[in-house]
Amino acid sequence: xxxxxxxxxxxxxxxxxxxxxxxxxxxxxxxxxxxxxxxxxxxxxxxxxxxxxxxxxxxxxxxxxxxxxxxxxxxxxxxxxxxxxxxxxxxxxxxxxxxxxxxxxxxxxxxxxxxxxxxxxxxxxxxxxxxxxxxxxxxxxxxxxxxxxxxxxxxxxxxxxxxxxxxxxxxxxxxxxxxxxxxxxxxxxxxxxxxxxxxxxxxxxxxxxxxxxxxxxxxxxxxxxxxxxxxxxxxxxxxxxxxxxxxxxxxxxxxxxxxxxxxxxxxxxxxxxxxxxxxxxxxxxxxxxxx
Ligand SMILES: NC(=O)C1=CN([C@@H]2O[C@H](COP(=O)(O)OP(=O)(O)OC[C@H]3O[C@@H](n4cnc5c(N)ncnc54)[C@H](OP(=O)(O)O)[C@@H]3O)[C@@H](O)[C@H]2O)C=CC1
Ligand SMILES: O=CCCC(=O)O
Numbered sequence: 001x002x003x004x005x006x007x008x009x010x011x012x013x014x015x016x017x018x019x020x021x022x023x024x025x026x027x028x029x030x031x032x033x034x035x036x037x038x039x040x041x042x043x044x045x046x047x048x049x050x051x052x053x054x055x056x057x058x059x060x061x062x063x064x065x066x067x068x069x070x071x072x073x074x075x076x077x078x079x080x081x082x083x084x085x086x087x088x089x090x091x092x093x094x095x096x097x098x099x100x101x102x103x104x105x106x107x108x109x110x111x112x113x114x115x116x117x118x119x120x121x122x123x124x125x126x127x128x129x130x131x132x133x134x135x136x137x138x139x140x141x142x143x144x145x146x147x148x149x150x151x152x153x154x155x156x157x158x159x160x161x162x163x164x165x166x167x168x169x170x171x172x173x174x175x176x177x178x179x180x181x182x183x184x185x186x187x188x189x190x191x192x193x194x195x196x197x198x199x200x201x202x203x204x205x206x207x208x209x210x211x212x213x214x215x216x217x218x219x220x221x222x223x224x225x226x227x228x229x230x231x232x233x234x235x236x237x238x239x240x241x242x243x244x245x246x247x248x249x250x251x252x253x254x255x256x257x258x259x260x261x262x263x264x265x266x267x268x269x270x271x272x273x274x275x276x277x278x279x280x281x282x283x284x285x286x287x288x289x290x291x
Contacts, residue, residue, distance in 0.1 A: 002027060003149065004053035004060030005044075006073055006080075007094070008035040010229065011120070012063035014127035015093075015153045020044055022152045029053045049078035059089030059146065066238050067100040074104050086112035089142040093118045093134075095174065095235065097242045098164030105138060105163045114139040116146065117163055119170035120154065124230035125217075131155045137166035168246060175243035175257050177214065178236050178277070182260040184215055185281040188222060198223050218278045225282075227275035234273035236280075237264035 001024070005016040008030040016039055020026045026044040028036050029052070036046050047053030050073050054060050060080065064070050070092055074080040080090055090108050092101065092115075101117040108115040116138040126132050132154035136143050143159050150157040160166050191201040202219040205211060221227070240261035247254045260280075267273070267283040 001025065002057045004028070004047065004057035005039075005063070006030075006050050006053060006060060007063040007065075008039065009063065009065065010124050010232070011093075011127050013038070014124060015061075015063060015132075016044070017042065018128075018130050018152050019149060024149065024152075027053050027056050050074075050080045051078045051082040054080050054083040054088060054090070057088070059091060059142065061091045061093055061149070064092075064094040065235065066094070067096040067242075070094045070096050070100055071103065074107060081107055081111065084108050084111050084113035089114045089116065089139070089145065091116045091118050091142065091146055093120055095119045095170050095239055095242075096167055097171070097245060098167040101163050101167045109139075114142040115163065116142045117166040118143075118146070118150070118157075119166055121170065121173050122154075126155075127153070134158065135160060135166040135169045137161055138163045171239060171243040171246055174236065174239035175254070178240045178243075178264065179256045179260045180212075180214065181218075181236075181277060181280055182263050182284065184219070185222070185263075185278075185284040188219070188281065189284050218276075221276075222278050222281045227272070227279035227282075229274060229276045231277050232273065233264060233267055233275055233277040233279050236277035237261065237268055237273070240264055 003024050003026055005026055005028045016026060016028060020042045027047045028039045028044045029047045029050055030036050064073055084090060090113055092104060105115040116136055118134050118136040120132040120134055122132040130152055134150050134154040134157040136157060137160040160169055188198050191198050205215050244257060244261060263280050263283050267280045272279040
């Protein structure tokens with residue numbers, strides 16, 4: 001079976017490498033062509049456009065930065081829609097809102113294709129290790145067809161029903177994560193400024209009821225001011241924005257998430273958008289200094 005992969009960024013590269021190493025026949029496309037080189041060395045073919053990939057493949061996976069890109073790769077010239085048809089599937093694993101996912105789903109299914117949204121929880125390392133958590137929704141038959149690929153990319157897949165539910169679940173998770181990252185940053189600053197050793201704070205946190213992999217992984221690098229990107233901050237801010245929009249639609253008041261979003265926006269305005277989302281710590285440090 002020939003599988004397509006659109007978008008070889010931090011996540012797409014790791015996910016597609018796992019697929020090809022596990023024996024999938026892959027055709028890949030990326031806006032910046034040079035990012036296909038490593039995949040080609042491993043045996044992948046290149047599709048010149050998203051449409052060319054879809055034409056060749058039974059189903060095509062996308063892992064793209066944000067809603068506007070997810071839409072453009074489907075609807076623009078040489079996009080997915082030009083070649084999607086009965087018997088072909090499209091699986092968007094990017095993090096987007098339910099409205100974007102629904103637009104894509106309607107367009108794909110109106111041409112006879114099948115659609116699944118399948119955003120993921122887990123970052124660069126889980127993607128490299130095939131340990132993602134896959135939050136799928138949409139066409140159940142396509143989900144069943146994609147299970148062998150999901151089993152390689154992830155440690156657990158959920159089928160959540162109708163299109164939109166996967167997107168919403170992902171946004172709820174990332175809204176919690178972004179809020180936690182801000183509270184964690186404030187805690188690190190507070191410990192430091194009140195004369196405590198931040199490393200000791202990490203040890204204390206890790207032994208208590210709020211111990212978690214994110215604090216364990218990001219804490220030491222944040223203390224070293226190392227923000228090498230696993231999850232780019234600009235994407236975390238996009239997810240906070242989309243989660244807040246979901247809160248608006250459902251009249252859910254989210255003051256904590258709104259404050260976290262402001263900190264991520266501030267970090268973007270300081271030019272930190274391409275760094276890891278933990279770089280919001282720099283914003284918290286700066287705000288503390290200026291008061
Ligand atoms: N990194 C992470 O930890 C996680 C990320 N996600 C989500 O996965 C998605 C991808 O994330 P990640 O891999 O980190 O992001 P990257 O920024 O590393 O990659 C983004 C991808 O989108 C492509 N792209 C960007 N703009 C355009 C455009 N205008 N036209 C065509 N392609 C474009 C990029 O192509 P090019 O190489 O040419 O720039 C690249 O392939 C996002 O939705 C993110 O929120 C989900 C879980 C974890
Ligand atoms: O969307 C990114 C999620 C990152 C993570 O789950 O660690």
